[in-house]
Amino acid sequence: xxxxxxxxxxxxxxxxxxxxxxxxxxxxxxxxxxxxxxxxxxxxxxxxxxxxxxxxxxxxxxxxxxxxxxxxxxxxxxxxxxxxxxxxxxxxxxxxxxxxxxxxxxxxxxxxxxxxxxxxxxxxxxxxxxxxxxxxxxxxxxxxxxxxxxxxxxxxxxxxxxxxxxxxxxxxxxxxxxxxxx
Numbered sequence: 221x222x223x224x225x226x227x228x229x230x231x232x233x234x235x236x237x238x239x240x241x242x243x244x245x246x247x248x249x250x251x252x253x254x255x256x257x258x259x260x261x262x263x264x265x266x267x268x269x270x271x272x273x274x275x276x277x278x279x280x281x282x283x284x285x286x287x288x289x290x291x292x293x294x295x296x297x298x299x300x301x302x303x304x305x306x307x308x309x310x311x312x313x314x315x316x317x318x319x320x321x322x323x324x325x326x327x328x329x330x331x332x333x334x335x336x337x338x339x340x341x342x343x344x345x346x347x348x349x350x351x352x353x354x355x356x357x358x359x360x361x362x363x364x365x366x367x368x369x370x371x372x373x374x375x376x377x378x379x380x381x382x383x384x385x386x387x388x389x390x391x392x393x394x395x396x397x398x399x400x401x402x
Contacts, residue, residue, distance in 0.1 A: 246282065249274050250289055257300050264304045271305045275312050283316065291318040299324060307331040311346035315353070325351045325362030332373055341379060348383045 244252065253270060256262050277283065290298060298317055302324055305313045310328045314320060328347050333340045351359045363380060366372055393400060 246274065246285055246289060250293070253301065253304075254293075254297055257297070257304075267304045268306050271301060271313070272309050275305070275309050275316075287316050287318065290316055295321075299327065302327050307333060307343055307347070311350040314347070314350040320351070320354050320358060322358065322361045322365055325354075325358055326365050326369070329362055329366050329376070330371065330373070333375065340375065341382070344375075344379045345383060345386070348380070352387070 249270070253267065253274065256267055256270075274286070302310065302313055302317075310331050314324070314328050317324065328351060331347070333343060337343065348359065351362060366376070
């Protein structure tokens with residue numbers, strides 16, 4: 221017996237319509253977000269908390285499941301998710317992307333820090349590391365594309381130079397202490 225009845229108008233089951241976002245499975249959460257993108261009823265700013273709730277789990281099983289689900293999505297949907305995520309969730313989302321390109325890296329680098337942020341360098345380092353862990357060349361290409369576009373945040377160049385120095389220092393320390401890890 222089928223306990224879930226379909227709504228005759230649109231073929232939407234009652235739980236898809238009335239179940240709260242946090243009670244849904246990751247598959248249903250992603251489906252809801254993609255439907256919200258396509259309908260255009262909610263703005264990106266209104267969708268930010270939902271992306272945060274989707275990425276909020278620290279469970280490695282859920283992270284692996286999200287990575288599998290993201291592999292099934294097309295590039296346009298992943299780019300919309302990346303555009304919607306705020307700067308605090310960008311690094312986490314970027315690490316979950318199945319493949320990353322320069323355009324997505326530029327989107328991640330263009331995120332603006334809020335004025336009230338007390339530790340802006342930590343947030344930026346997380347984004348730099350997320351992109352650099354994919355590929356050092358990807359980070360270099362994204363920085364070149366960002367600076368060529370001219371829409372560079374004021375704090376970007378200084379923090380990027382500082383990050384390159386951190387990478388240089390890490391390489392030096394790994395050469396001295398090969399068993400050390402970041």
